[in-house]
Amino acid sequence: MTEYGRAIETAPGRYSTTLREPMGVAGIIAPWNSPVVLFIRSLAPALAAGCTVVGKLPGWTAQTNARMCEVFAEVESLPKGVLNLFTELHGDGARVMIDSPDVPAISFTGSSRTGQAISAAGAKHLKRFGLELGGKTPILVFDDADSTRPCPSSRRR
Amino acid sequence: MTGSRLLVHRPILDAVRDKLGARLQAVRAGPSSDPASDIGPMINLESVARVDRIVETAIAEGAKVIVRGGPFKDGPLAKGRLLSPNAP
Numbered sequence: 513m514t515e516y517g518r519a520i521e522t523a524p525g526r527y528s529t530t531l532r533e534p535m536g537v538a539g540i541i542a543p544w545n546s547p548v549v550l551f552i553r554s555l556a557p558a559l560a561a562g563c564t565v566v567g568k569l570p571g572w573t574a575q576t577n578a579r580m581c582e583v584f585a586e587v588e589s590l591p592k593g594v595l596n597l598f599t600e601l602h603g604d605g606a607r608v609m610i611d612s613p614d615v616p617a618i619s620f621t622g623s624s625r626t627g628q629a630i631s632a633a634g635a636k637h638l639k640r641f642g643l644e645l646g647g648k649t650p651i652l653v654f655d656d657a658d659s660t661r662p663c664p665s666s667r668r669r
Numbered sequence: 670m671t672g673s674r675l676l677v678h679r680p681i682l683d684a685v686r687d688k689l690g691a692r693l694q695a696v697r698a699g700p701s702s703d704p705a706s707d708i709g710p711m712i713n714l715e716s717v718a719r720v721d722r723i724v725e726t727a728i729a730e731g732a733k734v735i736v737r738g739g740p741f742k743d744g745p746l747a748k749g750r751l752l753s754p755n756a757p
Binding site: 544545572573648649650651652653654655657 | 673674675676677678679680681685712713
């Protein structure tokens with residue numbers, strides 16, 4: 513597959529073409545418990561697809577946000593205006609993004625309750641959503657576990 | 670991974686609980702800037718109170734305490750948003 517899409521022959525002499533096009537402005541809402549990784553996880557595919565981005569960074573991680581913005585500002589290959597970030601404690605700015613017909617895609621990582629509210633509000637414009645909600649990351653320890661060694665993903669470092 | 674829930678196969682429950690308890694006793698909560706800290710602060714005071722309340726509720730409902738932590742009451746660390754996993 514190329515960046516121009518692909519064509520398949522659906523019947524003799526008939527071709528269907530898939531075109532991959534940027535959606536436009538992607539709205540990304542990052543959570544405070546992992547603002548860098550969980551923001552970039554949505555940012556990278558949006559930029560790779562050719563979208564511009566408006567990102568809401570959590571107000572509880574203001575210093576992390578500021579550092580992240582400094583790093584983004586150093587990226588010379590990123591044209592001005594492609595990446596736009598703001599930070600806030602509550603949801604006023606995010607609500608503008610979700611209610612705007614100019615932001616066709618929303619990526620949200622956070623609570624199930626907020627995710628429900630976001631998808632309900634965005635339904636008006638038939639938005640596309642990437643929602644990662646809830647979850648309690650249980651760790652299972654079976655009786656054949658080697659208890660002299662912590663498992664790599666649950667130990668502290 | 671937060672490790673907020675650990676489900677252990679019953680035959681090894683006692684061993685895992687004892688080892689985990691011993692390790693928790695040695696964990697030092699402190700400023701993120703201090704290399705001697707094992708865990709840094711919670712995100713805000715509400716989170717400190719919320720998590721401590723969850724532990725309190727569990728105890729009230731019959732949970733057996735192995736290691737009881739809590740917020741720092743005195744000293745410079747009491748000004749932070751730290752929740753120690755062992756007696757602060």
